[in-house]
Amino acid sequence: MITAGRRNSKPIAESEIGAFASTFKPIATMSMSKSKTDEWVKIDLHIHTLDDPKDAVDFSAHQLLERARALGFRVLAITLHDALFDRKEVYADAAAMGILLIPAAEMRLEGADVIVLNVTSEEVAQLRNFDDLRRLRAQRGSSIFTIAPHPFYVLGGSIGARLFSEIDCFDAIELCHFHIGLFNPNWRAKRVARRFGLPLIATSDAHRLHAFGQHYTSIPMPRALTIENVFAAFRNGPLCLTSPACSLGDLLNAVYFVFLKHPFRVRRKIAASMRSKARAAPYW
Secondary structure, three states: OOOOOOOOOOOOOHHHHOOOEOOOOOOOOOOOOHHHHOOEEEEEEEEOOOOOOOOOOOOOHHHHHHHHHHHOEEEEEEOOEOOOOOOHHHHHHHHHOOOEEOOEEEEEEOOEEEEEEOOOHHHHHOOOOHHHHHHHHHHHHHHOEEEEOOOOOOOOOOOHHHHHOOHHHOOEEEEOOOOEOOEOOHHHHHHHHHHHOOOEEEOOOEOOHHHOOOOEEEEEOOOOOOHHHHHHHHHHOOOEEEOOOOOHHHHHHHHHHHHHHHHHHHHHHHHHHHHHHHHHOOOO
16 A cells, blocks of 8 residues: 555555555555546646746747647646736636636745745735744634645755754645656655655646646545645645656756756846836936
């Protein structure tokens, strides 16, 4: 039997739902019959779209929804950098597709990224440091959910060893999508999760549309697909984590994207923004 999530998660027999990707060695989920997949909900809570104010992403929220529906996802979170995704028409379209879209943001607090789920624009604007996050968690209780994304990866806003001193700010630890062979900093994330009794959550952190759909977390279908029930499932388990290792081609493609293509896109986006502001500035 393989389980993921809190230590008291109820074990699930592999015969009930196929082969699981365990927290010890993430693997791809094997094919399942429709009757079995209907009993589980596919979830991705770390995704970026072209709405992101700080990232240069080339796919829209509606393109994401269409791909999510085609791949059978039922719960998503669009996690823009330091901003809440608040386009009401997208939330309405997601609901019409049978997809629960959770308001969320990926905040940079004191140099470290934090995913905050089920928050408002006003709450996001008040988050500047971990003490602010603690106050928000005290006010909101279990109605919000926080994840430490890619905690032990060198690049980006990974929290690193500071996770130990700020662990009370988190409900879960992310199982990062980027791993291959001996390169897998998720081992440290797994140890932290086990030590503090927190669940691991697999996500895609998708910045390209084709990257969405391979890495995700599944929960048993609740009686009602609500934010409250999704958070309760994460806290209580059981969870199914799907996070296949990168292929060599994926690795080379990711290196090209991270170090060349994406920085070029960001610089071009900044330059376009500066030109736009210059044209809009009044002449005296």
